[in-house]
């Protein structure tokens with residue numbers, strides 16, 4: 001049997017992102033499974049690298065029940081981040097560059113000395129140099145923000161942009177910090193870092209394990225997004241967004257009017 005057309009699916013997803021135009025889901029009709037979807041994701045991100053973007057990190061997705069429930073997919077997934085997706089803290093995005101952008105509060109890790117493939121993280125404070133509050137802007141390339149597990153994996157887990165607040169040394173506990181997402185100064189979502197796999201540090205173990213299965217090694221100096229603690233909220237033109245994580249401070253971005 002001939003498998004799914006990996007290059008063709010990656011091209012469709014890439015063109016959808018470039019033109020900010022939604023497409024229909026592809027996995028069911030092409031017989032795409034999750035493993036092959038990661039191959040599509042690699043090809044989709046390679047398309048960005050071919051035009052000069054640089055890999056700067058990894059993101060986890062669906063590490064909280066709130067996120068799983070919002071999109072109806074209940075497996076932890078991971079995606080790739082490039083330099084062009086990074087927005088300066090307090091910076092501006094244009095909602096017109098996206099299809100139906102949503103924002104969500106995240107915790108970011110700055111990676112340091114990572115274990116060899118197959119080894120557990122062991123010392124978190126050796127593997128992670130600093131932590132920061134962050135905002136992820138996700139933008140599914142599928143119509144109505146609706147997808148199956150292989151669809152969202154192929155679509156680089158809806159990755160579109162991210163902003164990172166000030167880095168701090170790793171605090172003693174990361175497992176029960178309050179998380180807020182504010183839009184125009186009003187609280188839109190409330191949560192706790194405990195929602196992220198019980199402790200966001202676990203997201204790193206999962207990232208190493210799951211990415212390792214596909215031969216991807218995390219690098220010193222990379223950013224790692226542990227996954228949102230709350231559901232995501234639509235980003236409207238003109239909105240001011242702030243994500244606050246207790247003890248870590250806040251990250252912000254605004255959307256052009």
Ligand code: OOG
Pocket residue numbers: 059060061062063064067071104136138140152157158159226227228
């Ligand atoms: C998939 C990406 C999920 C997270 O933090 O859980 C994600 C989506 O919700 O479209 O980034």
Ligand code: MG
Pocket residue numbers: 059060061104106136138225227228
């Ligand atoms: Mg996210």
